[in-house]
Amino acid sequence: MTIVTGVTARVPAKLNLQLAVGPPRADGYHDLVTVFHAVSLFDEVTVEPAGRDEVTVSGEGAGQVPDDGDNLALRAVAALRRKVRGGARTAGVRVTIAKRIPVAAGLAGGSADAAAALVACNELWTAGLTPHQLGEVAAVIGSDVAFALLGGTAVGRGRGERLTPALAPATQYHWVLAFADGHLSTPKVYAALDRLRAQAGLAQPDLDAALMAALRSGDAALLGRALSNDLQPAALSLFPALRKTLTAGVELGALGAIVAGSGPTCVFLAANAERALELAVSLSGAGVCRSVARVTGPVPGAVVLS
Ligand code: C5P
Numbered sequence: 001m002t003i004v005t006g007v008t009a010r011v012p013a014k015l016n017l018q019l020a021v022g023p024p025r026a027d028g029y030h031d032l033v034t035v036f037h038a039v040s041l042f043d044e045v046t047v048e049p050a051g052r053d054e055v056t057v058s059g060e061g062a063g064q065v066p067d068d069g070d071n072l073a074l075r076a077v078a079a080l081r082r083k084v085r086g087g088a089r090t091a092g093v094r095v096t097i098a099k100r101i102p103v104a105a106g107l108a109g110g111s112a113d114a115a116a117a118l119v120a121c122n123e124l125w126t127a128g129l130t131p132h133q134l135g136e137v138a139a140v141i142g143s144d145v146a147f148a149l150l151g152g153t154a155v156g157r158g159r160g161e162r163l164t165p166a167l168a169p170a171t172q173y174h175w176v177l178a179f180a181d182g183h184l185s186t187p188k189v190y191a192a193l194d195r196l197r198a199q200a201g202l203a204q205p206d207l208d209a210a211l212m213a214a215l216r217s218g219d220a221a222l223l224g225r226a227l228s229n230d231l232q233p234a235a236l237s238l239f240p241a242l243r244k245t246l247t248a249g250v251e252l253g254a255l256g257a258i259v260a261g262s263g264p265t266c267v268f269l270a271a272n273a274e275r276a277l278e279l280a281v282s283l284s285g286a287g288v289c290r291s292v293a294r295v296t297g298p299v300p301g302a303v304v305l306s
Pocket of ligand 1: 028029030031032111141142143144158159160186187188190
C-alpha cells in the first residue's frame, strides 16, 4: 500500500479579457459578465496531514497573505471537509503555499490558492469529488475560485462563479504583466465604481460579441482591440499612476492594454513571443512598474502534480 504523505497542486493566475459589471446587488456583490483567461503564472500548494489546520506561505508577497482562518486556502480545506465528512481521515492539514502570483494584484491569487487546496485535499483524502462537486464548494469560497479550478478561457456570470468554457481555436496568446508598486483592495475598487456610476444609468452587463468573435478567429490584433474592463476607471481613480503604465505599453507597441481585474497589475497583449520579450524589456526600462512577467494563455486550471 502506498502511503500518501503530501499532495502538491499547481494553479494559474487569471486575467479578465472582458469584465462587465452590473449594479450592486442586495448581498453586496455585483452581477458580472466576464471572460476569464488562465495564464502561465502559477502558485503551488502542498497539503499534508497535521495535528491541526495551519498554513505557511513563501515567495511573492508572502507577508501580506493571512495565515489564520481568513486564508482562502484554509477556508477551502474547511469547506471541503464539511462536504466530504471523512472523519479522522480529513483531520488537520498543513497547507504550504509557494507564491508567484502577486497578492491583491487583480490576478485572483488568493482564489487560485483555494482552488489548488481543493484539488490537493480531494486527492489527499481520496475523497473522489467530481469537478462539478469541487466547483460547488469553490463557489462558496470566492467568486473566482471556480474558474481557477476550470482554467482555459471561459465566460463567467453571476458573481463570476457560473462558468461556460469558451469555444476557441488552440491559439496561444502572449501577454506581458506589469506588476505595480502597491496593492488595490477588490471591495474598495467595486465601491469606487459604484460612486463613479452614481450619476449614470446602470445597464445590465452583456457579453461582448466582438471579443468572442476575436477569440474564435484567434487573431491577437482583434483581441487586443476588444479587451475591456469596467473596473478600470475605478482602479485608475484609486491608483492614478497606472495610467502612465498603460500608455507606455501602448506606445511600446502592445496590441491591447488593460488593468487586470480590480488591479493594480497592468496587462499587455503582444503579437508573438518575440514582441512580448521586447515589450517586457522596454517596460522594465521605462520605470513604469515594479517588475514585469511574460506569460501565455490559455493554460489549464488547478492540477495535482504527480
Ligand atoms: O468573492 P470574493 O471574495 O472574491 O469577492 C471579493 C469582494 O469583491 C467582495 O466582497 C465584493 O466586495 C467584491 N465583488 C463584487 N462583485 C463580484 C465579485 C466580487 O462586488 N461579482
